[in-house]
Amino acid sequence: MRFVPSLHRTSLFALLGAVTLLGTSSDAQHRRRRPASVTCAAGEHDSDGHCCPGIEEWVPARTRCLCVDSADACRQAVTPPPVALPTPPPAPASRCPEGMVLIENAVFNMGAAAGQSGDRNETPAHRVTLAPYCIDRTEVSAHRYQECAASGLCTTSSTVNFPAIPAPQLPSWNQLCNGSRADRADHPMNCVDWTQASAYCRSRGGRLPTEAEWEFAARGAETRSFPWGEAAPSLERVNACDADCLALITRHNLSRPAASFPGSDSQAATAPVGAFTPGASQYGVLDMAGNVMEWTGDWFGLYTAAPATDPTGAPSGTDRVARGGHWYSGTAAALRTTARVPANPSFRLATLGFRCVHSPVEPPLPPTAVPVAPPPPPPPTPVEPRRHRGR
16 A cells, blocks of 8 residues: 555645535536536537537536437437328329320410411400310320220211212221221221210210310410421321322322322321320320311300300300311311311211310328427436545
């Protein structure tokens, strides 16, 4: 045992006593001002976010101190509990059925404006507002229609019905009907009357588009003259009558159209739906010009200048409205987005088909945050005061 002189021993005891007394006095003050103060051992950290070793500083928002053995544990100790959200219902992949395009914010000038080329029945231009809707990206194909017929919800059709066609030409025109041709299953369904087209759309939970819905999907808010814009029709954009069409007409001794487009698109009559992608509208809807003209749900009537919201055409009439031009069209005027054709609902033509519209699915409401109460804090861990040992 090491000998310590009495003087030195007395001085050391006195010094230790003074430190103890000072510490006791200071501790009393800390207990009054900082009731949660503790001393963390070396290598430990406090858990209120001040990850520093040594004496814990009191923070008014903290009710207790907890020494932990690592900075990571400290961060975990002070990380607030996550806010739990209720599990939302599974959102639909799309607001529209497969193969359809969502059309929203539809406000436009319907019809031909003053100075634009167009028939009298395309004027006056008038402001139209439409509720959101879904529209088929392409015309209904023969394959899709035959599936409906096989289910018993649609009636089959493979003959034309148009009084203006001379009787000797009927067999040749009937050959151009796609419904019974397996090699044209991906072509548009044609040779269907208005009632058959409407029944197909209803079988899918939809309907034929109104004339206004059809026109907006074709021309958009930019009020384009053609679905693709203002450029003149070309055989890259639209399936219309060209050299191939004229050759077919000559071969079958059919009536020739008044005009045709120069060149060839390799399609004598109808083409597979959606084949002419450069002719897409502003919304990506295809074949809104050419291929086949399309039934709409409206009765034919003259326009008025009055603004309209979700118009549905004339209240009654003898003709429905057909839109879009077709493979037999040989002029740009027939392919314009504002062009309208009155058609008796009983007509079945190799140049006439359809597409459908559907009401969009309403988007799900955003989930509401539900705060989850944090777990109760653990009881404070008692900390033994450090003892200083003399040597």
